[in-house]
Amino acid sequence: MKKIIGFIVALLIIGGGFFALRTNKITTFGSTKYYVKTTDQYTTEHVVDFDRYRYKINGYDKNGNEKLLEVTTNKVLKVDRYLKVYVKDNVVKSYEEVQKDDLPEKVKEIYKIK
Template sequence: MKKLIGIIVSIIIVGGVLLLVSSNGIINLGSTKYYVKTVSKYKDITSENSGGYNTYEYKINGYDKDGNEKLITFITSKILKVDRYLKVYVKGEKTKSYEEVEIKELPDKVKEIYKLN
């Protein structure tokens, strides 16, 4: 019986860790969230050393939940659709990840900046 409980607890722990990793939980630990509105301006930084993958660099002003502005630089493998909103996770000067969000998910201060109220 103790073995069975040990196995079940181990499965729960491993499942929890996998869930954190798969949802970018560990990657984004200690990051600050900024919100950006995508633009059409980007730099194609694809090189011969990229292994055949396209690489694009965006530099966009982003805002944290309190409305504080920061120039966010991040790289993506696709050209982003214009006028979409992203939540960008930044730690120091490094962008960890990003995800598209709906307008209703933006903090009130960010909505005010983008005149969405």
């Protein structure tokens, strides 16, 4: 009986992990990727028991096309870092930090990265 319960618990944990991964994939599916360089320019909003930080940053797609993005986070971002931002229906759905070597060539040209 303990083996069966252990197996079910393991199955639930593994299934939960896959669900978490798929949820992010579903959120970013069909989105356009933009690349931004973080700045120290943000506004703060107090929401219930925590602060939200809103950045208005110019982002660039892989072809170098520019778009003004509004990135909202629950923490202050480190300055001069590069983010890949997923935008769908003109809303930022998700973002992740990337290394400058992982930026598309057109974006590297814009940021003058060799």
